[in-house]
Amino acid sequence: MRKVVKSLFAVVMSMSLITGCSSGTSSSTNNAGQGANSSGKTELSFYYPVAVGGPLTKIVDGMAEEFNKENPDIKVKPVYTGSYQDTTTKVQAAVQGKTPPDVAVMLSTELHTMMDMDAILPLDDFIAKDGGSEYVNDFFPGFLANSQVDGKTYSIPFQRSTIVLYYNKDAFKEVGLDPEKPPTSWDELVQYSAKLKKDGRYGVEIPSSSFTYWMFQALALQNGKNLMSEDGKKVFLDTPENVEALQFWVDLSKKHQVMPEGVNEWATVPSDFLEGKTAMMFHTTGNLTNVKKSGKFDFGVAFLPAKKNYGSPTGGGNFYMFKGTDAKKQEAAWKFIRFMTEPKRAAQWSVDTGYVATRKSAYEEETMKQYVKDFPAASVARDQLEYGHAEMSTHNNGKVTKLLNDTLQSVITGQSEPAEALKKAQEEADKMLAPFNK
Amino acid sequence: MGELRAKWKVNMYAWLLLLPSLIFLLLFTFYPVIQTFILSFHQADLGSPEPFFNGIDNYKQMVEDEVFWKVLTNNIWFAIGTVPTSVALALAMAMFANKALRGKSFIRTAYFYPTVVPMIAVANIWLFIYTPEYGALSHVMEWFGKGDMNWLGDQNNVMWAMIFMVIWKEAGYFMIFYLAGLQNISQELYESASMEGASSWTVFRRITFPLLMPTTMFVSIIAFTNSFKLVDHLVIMTKGGPDNASNLLLYYIYETAFSFWDQGMASALTIVMVVLLLLVAAFQFFGMDKKIHYN
Numbered sequence: 001m002r003k004v005v006k007s008l009f010a011v012v013m014s015m016s017l018i019t020g021c022s023s024g025t026s027s028s029t030n031n032a033g034q035g036a037n038s039s040g041k042t043e044l045s046f047y048y049p050v051a052v053g054g055p056l057t058k059i060v061d062g063m064a065e066e067f068n069k070e071n072p073d074i075k076v077k078p079v080y081t082g083s084y085q086d087t088t089t090k091v092q093a094a095v096q097g098k099t100p101p102d103v104a105v106m107l108s109t110e111l112h113t114m115m116d117m118d119a120i121l122p123l124d125d126f127i128a129k130d131g132g133s134e135y136v137n138d139f140f141p142g143f144l145a146n147s148q149v150d151g152k153t154y155s156i157p158f159q160r161s162t163i164v165l166y167y168n169k170d171a172f173k174e175v176g177l178d179p180e181k182p183p184t185s186w187d188e189l190v191q192y193s194a195k196l197k198k199d200g201r202y203g204v205e206i207p208s209s210s211f212t213y214w215m216f217q218a219l220a221l222q223n224g225k226n227l228m229s230e231d232g233k234k235v236f237l238d239t240p241e242n243v244e245a246l247q248f249w250v251d252l253s254k255k256h257q258v259m260p261e262g263v264n265e266w267a268t269v270p271s272d273f274l275e276g277k278t279a280m281m282f283h284t285t286g287n288l289t290n291v292k293k294s295g296k297f298d299f300g301v302a303f304l305p306a307k308k309n310y311g312s313p314t315g316g317g318n319f320y321m322f323k324g325t326d327a328k329k330q331e332a333a334w335k336f337i338r339f340m341t342e343p344k345r346a347a348q349w350s351v352d353t354g355y356v357a358t359r360k361s362a363y364e365e366e367t368m369k370q371y372v373k374d375f376p377a378a379s380v381a382r383d384q385l386e387y388g389h390a391e392m393s394t395h396n397n398g399k400v401t402k403l404l405n406d407t408l409q410s411v412i413t414g415q416s417e418p419a420e421a422l423k424k425a426q427e428e429a430d431k432m433l434a435p436f437n438k
Numbered sequence: 439m440g441e442l443r444a445k446w447k448v449n450m451y452a453w454l455l456l457l458p459s460l461i462f463l464l465l466f467t468f469y470p471v472i473q474t475f476i477l478s479f480h481q482a483d484l485g486s487p488e489p490f491f492n493g494i495d496n497y498k499q500m501v502e503d504e505v506f507w508k509v510l511t512n513n514i515w516f517a518i519g520t521v522p523t524s525v526a527l528a529l530a531m532a533m534f535a536n537k538a539l540r541g542k543s544f545i546r547t548a549y550f551y552p553t554v555v556p557m558i559a560v561a562n563i564w565l566f567i568y569t570p571e572y573g574a575l576s577h578v579m580e581w582f583g584k585g586d587m588n589w590l591g592d593q594n595n596v597m598w599a600m601i602f603m604v605i606w607k608e609a610g611y612f613m614i615f616y617l618a619g620l621q622n623i624s625q626e627l628y629e630s631a632s633m634e635g636a637s638s639w640t641v642f643r644r645i646t647f648p649l650l651m652p653t654t655m656f657v658s659i660i661a662f663t664n665s666f667k668l669v670d671h672l673v674i675m676t677k678g679g680p681d682n683a684s685n686l687l688l689y690y691i692y693e694t695a696f697s698f699w700d701q702g703m704a705s706a707l708t709i710v711m712v713v714l715l716l717l718v719a720a721f722q723f724f725g726m727d728k729k730i731h732y733n
Contacts, residue, residue, distance in 0.1 A: 262680070263590070264588075
C-alpha cells in the first residue's frame, strides 16, 4: 500500500508539473498583455529572417542593442526566425495562438495574406502623428508599391532588393566585347551570350529553382506589364507579351544554347558565376557583397536588358506591426521601426549587406556617398528602381505563386509549351482567386 | 476476495506507472489526430476567416487535384525505388561486414557513416554532387564521355537522383539491424550445415535468410514509413520541383499547411497519409507475420 501511495504521489507531482507549465505560460502572456514588466520597461518581441549570406544576425542584434541604449524605457528582443518562409510560418502560428510578435520583418509579398488573416495594423495613424507623409514619401516608390492597399500603408520597407545583371568583365575582354558596355536589350543579351559561350562556360544563367516567378516577372515587366493587379485580386499570366517573355527564356537554352538546360538552382547560379562557369547572371542585389568579396575577377553590375523598356520587380522584407497588442507596445514598436529606417542606418545596412538602401535620403549620407564612389556597382540597383515595380503578391499568395512556379518549370524543362501552359495557369489562378473577387 | 484485491492492486500500480506516458500520448498524439480528423471536414483557409463545416469537400477537391495524384504516384514510385533496394543492400553489406576478417570496424564505419551525418548536411553534399558542370557526378560522367546532365533540374532524372541518395543514406542504417540479427543466429546451425557439406548459397537460403525474417519485416516497415517521411532533402535540394516532379506527400502537406495556409486541406491530406501507412503496416504485420519463423 505504501508503494501505491508513493506512486500516486509521483503522479500527482507530475500532474502538477504539467499544469505548472501551462499556468507559467499563461502568466507570461498576461505580462505581455500588460505591455510592461515590473521595472516599467516596455518589452518588444521582434521576429526577423535572414535570406542572404553574411553575419546578418550580428548586425541586427547590434542595431537592436543600440536602440535599447537610446531608449532606456524600451527593451527590444530580436528573435532570429530562420528563412522568410519559416518566419511567416512562425508569425502565422503566433497570430492564430493570439500571441503575435510586436514587430516582424516578413516578405513584402505577405501583405494580402496578412490582411486576409486580419493580423496586421495599418500604420497611417502612426505616420500622421510622426511627420506625416514626408517620412513615407522618402522611400523609393518601387519599394512602397508592396506596402500599400487602398491608399493605406501597412508595412515599411527594410531589407529590400531587386534583380540586376552581373557580368564578368574579364570574360568580356577575352572575347573582344567592351567591358563597360553590358547588353542593354534582349537581342544584345543573346548576341553577347553567344560570343561569351565556350567549352565549360555558358553565356548567361537565370535561376529557376526557387523564385522562378520573380525572374519571370522581370522578363514580363521588360515586355510591358506587371503580372497582377495592384489589389492582388487578379493575375494576368497568359497575355501575348508574357507568352513571348517565357518563350525568350526557353529559347536562351533550347534555341540559342547559351544557358544550361533544365532548372538552374537558385543557390548554385552565383557559384557558377564566381567559378567562371557562366559569364553573366540574373540575380538579386542581396548577393552583391558576397560576389564582391569572393570574386577573383573584375565584374560589373548592370540594369537587366530591356525588350520594350527596362524593368525589374523589387523583392525582400518589410516591417509589419500586429493587431492584438496594447497601445503602449505599439507606440514602442513604431519608434523601433522609425529608428531602424533612419537614413544613416539604412545607408550602413546597405553597405554591410548589399541590400538597396530603401530611402532616397540615405544616399545623401556620407557613408553611402563614399561607398558608391569606391564601388559604383552599388548604385546600379538604385538607378534601376526608376523601372522597379511591385513584386508579385496576391491573395492566396502561396498557392498562386506555387502554381506559377510549377508552370514555368514545366515549360523550362520542356514538358509543355508557353502559350498553353500559361493559359492553363491563368484558369487555375482564377479559381484560386475567386473567393476574393466576390 | 483477497485475491481480486491483490490483482487490482498490481494492475493499479501498473496503470499509475503508465499514467504519465499515457497523458503525453493523449495530449500529443491522440488529441492532435482527432483534431486533424475533425478539421479535415472543415473549410479552414485564407479565404474563410472562421473555419466552417463543409463535409467531404476537401476530399472531393483532393480527388480532382492533379498535384495530389502526381505527388501520390511519386511517393509510390519512390517507395518502390528505395525500399527493396536499400533493404537488400543492407543485408548484403551486413553479411560482408560480418564476414570480413580484416578492417572489420573500418567497413562497418564506412557503411554506417551516412546515417550519422545530419540530414541537412547530406542534402547539401548531394546538391553539389548533382550540380551540372562542376559537380562530382558531372566529372565522372565526363570520363565516360557522356554529356553534362542537370540531375535535379530535369523532370525525368530528379526522382532517380533522390532515390539513389536515399538508398545510400538508408542502407547503412538498416545494416545495423541485420548485423544484430546475424549475431543472434546460433553458430551450431552453421557448423552442422558445413558438416553436411551444404553450399554457401544453400546456407543463406535455408538458414540465414529465414532466420533473419523478423529483422527483414521490421526493417521494411521502417523503410516504407521513411519513404513517406522524407522532407528535409526536398526542402534543400529541389523544393519538390521541377514542376512537382520530386514532390512527395509529406512535403505537399507541409506546403499546403504552411505556404498556402489551407489547414482544412492539409488535415485531409494528413488523414489520407495516416490511413495509407496504417493499411500497409497492418498488411505487413498480419499478412507477413504468419510466414515468419521466429527463433
